[in-house]
Amino acid sequence: MRGEALLKVRDLHAYYGKSHILQGVDLDIHAREIVGILGRNGVGRSTTLKAIMGDVPPQGSIVFKGKPIAGLKPYEIACCGLGYVPEDRCIFPSLTVAQNLLLGVKSGQKTSRWTVDDTYRLFPQLAERAETPAGVLSGGEQQMLAICRTLMGDPELVMIDEPTEGLSPQMIERVGDLLKQIAERNIAILLVEQKLTIALRISHRLYVMGRGRVVFEGTPAELRDNEAVRREWLQV
Amino acid sequence: MLELVSVSTLNGLLYGMLLFLMASGLTLIFSMMGVLNFAHASFYMLGAFFGFQLSHWLGFWPAFVLAPLAAGGIGALVERYGLRAVHRHGHVAELLFTFGLTFVIQELVQMVWGKLPVDYRVPPSLDFTAFTVFSTNYPAYKMFELATAIAIFLVLLAVLTRTRIGLIIQAALTHPNMVAMLGHNVPRIFMLVFGVGTGLAAVAGVIAGPALVTQSDMAALLGPILFVVIVVGGLGSLAGAFVASLLIGLVQTFAVASNASLAGVLGPIMPGAPAAIRDLWDVTVAQVAPVVPYLLLVMILILRPAGLLGTRDT
Numbered sequence A: 001m002r003g004e005a006l007l008k009v010r011d012l013h014a015y016y017g018k019s020h021i022l023q024g025v026d027l028d029i030h031a032r033e034i035v036g037i038l039g040r041n042g043v044g045r046s047t048t049l050k051a052i053m054g055d056v057p058p059q060g061s062i063v064f065k066g067k068p069i070a071g072l073k074p075y076e077i078a079c080c081g082l083g084y085v086p087e088d089r090c091i092f093p094s095l096t097v098a099q100n101l102l103l104g105v106k107s108g109q110k111t112s113r114w115t116v117d118d119t120y121r122l123f124p125q126l127a128e129r130a131e132t133p134a135g136v137l138s139g140g141e142q143q144m145l146a147i148c149r150t151l152m153g154d155p156e157l158v159m160i161d162e163p164t165e166g167l168s169p170q171m172i173e174r175v176g177d178l179l180k181q182i183a184e185r186n187i188a189i190l191l192v193e194q195k196l197t198i199a200l201r202i203s204h205r206l207y208v209m210g211r212g213r214v215v216f217e218g219t220p221a222e223l224r225d226n227e228a229v230r231r232e233w234l235q236v
Numbered sequence B: 001m002l003e004l005v006s007v008s009t010l011n012g013l014l015y016g017m018l019l020f021l022m023a024s025g026l027t028l029i030f031s032m033m034g035v036l037n038f039a040h041a042s043f044y045m046l047g048a049f050f051g052f053q054l055s056h057w058l059g060f061w062p063a064f065v066l067a068p069l070a071a072g073g074i075g076a077l078v079e080r081y082g083l084r085a086v087h088r089h090g091h092v093a094e095l096l097f098t099f100g101l102t103f104v105i106q107e108l109v110q111m112v113w114g115k116l117p118v119d120y121r122v123p124p125s126l127d128f129t130a131f132t133v134f135s136t137n138y139p140a141y142k143m144f145e146l147a148t149a150i151a152i153f154l155v156l157l158a159v160l161t162r163t164r165i166g167l168i169i170q171a172a173l174t175h176p177n178m179v180a181m182l183g184h185n186v187p188r189i190f191m192l193v194f195g196v197g198t199g200l201a202a203v204a205g206v207i208a209g210p211a212l213v214t215q216s217d218m219a220a221l222l223g224p225i226l227f228v229v230i231v232v233g234g235l236g237s238l239a240g241a242f243v244a245s246l247l248i249g250l251v252q253t254f255a256v257a258s259n260a261s262l263a264g265v266l267g268p269i270m271p272g273a274p275a276a277i278r279d280l281w282d283v284t285v286a287q288v289a290p291v292v293p294y295l296l297l298v299m300i301l302i303l304r305p306a307g308l309l310g311t312r313d314t
């Protein structure tokens, strides 16, 4: 493939207490790539992202930009250029939209390819509500805010966990467009989804997970043609 | 009467603001780390003794600045090398750690300065009468204490709501993991909050020391009141701590100044004391003043267990 991967995960294991959740996950994400991780609920997609981010203790090898990051603290991993938007979005509800965006900027960060105005241009609704407490935004707006907040930290790879969950069909399309615009600025995206909708449309490559492992890897077209994988690992 | 009310109000505000200097740090530390810092009042005591020692060596004004910095520095070190190491063993271990720390600090203070009160005096530059209410001379030093406490309160408010670090602290109070995953060094923020919080308690000690008695039991005397303040206000609520500090400051001060008794209030309508409460008949409010904060605590816990402005359901 094209040179060394931006993020290279090998034989990743993770546990909650005694339950062995991730049982050897391998992933590669290259620069500027949009990669989807699909799978039914509970197969370990979120845990994979948390383990990469250091929020759950990882075992195995995680290399980002040539540097091993397994075992580093979450803030150190973030400072390497890895952005993360969790499933529950975790916006700061009592702070305003503008303050939430400000907190995405890292201390001592010099330049960024993103300014507050850029994110407002991507998503004008945020500009209108800049001085509103983030807690009163709609689910879709909160999702946009969470993504934009992470962009403010100028990551090279953003991992986004189920951004379309609970959103209206129009909003889902807007999230898809936003992700494509982000990727156009040379940012790699690791997108976790359950449904095929936007993942099939925007991803360059897809992984399907089942029971703590990767069970399929290929292009959207290959997945579309692979009836067996879809029936066994994706359809509910 | 008016004289008593106005002087007591000033004194009550002063006591309340001093309580808030301590309660604010305690509340911030509690909300952020989930640890009730039993040793908080010990840093107030360290502030007073450092203030005494440094003003002896360097004069009051350098001591006024340096003593809180020293105590806050010790607080930051305690967080970095003590609490953080204990943290992985859970909250009970952390509580025991801060509890033990109160004894360590008390013993150290006794070793260095002894058990008797030290001669920590109001500096000559502030030792005059600010104004006279009727026949009471109100000391300038008390006005200085009040002004300092209010100034620090305003600075704290501005830092927390207007600055980037204040916003990071606010966010870390509720979502520490997310704040870390945005690339902020949360452990360092914890250390900073602990250092500033204990430093604020030390400010209270530095300025209250000359007005009260600077002695090695002052932490043990104040600690319980401090817990009453933050429980009454609502654990983890900064606004609640502010209201409760002023409330307890005022209630306590008025109670001390009041010579009302059941005999005085009910005497005109009841000729003699009912047998059941004969012992209480002539007791004045001033005599029971020390108990008043705890009565307030019990009432709040019965009527409003989360505290005045608390949201936590415990």
Ligand SMILES: Nc1ncnc2c1ncn2[C@@H]1O[C@H](COP(=O)(O)OP(=O)(O)O)[C@@H](O)[C@H]1O
Pocket (backbone or CB within 6 Å): A016, A021, A039, A040, A041, A042, A043, A044, A045, A046, A047, A048
């Ligand atoms: N905090 C937790 N404690 C214990 N088990 C958990 C926790 N979070 C998730 N799990 C379990 O780990 C498994 C994988 O969860 P998750 O990674 O969230 O799956 P997905 O994101 O693919 O839906 C599930 O069986 C879930 O029940």
Ligand SMILES: [Mg+2]
Pocket (backbone or CB within 6 Å): A042, A045, A046, A047, A087, A161, A162
């Ligand atoms: Mg999930």
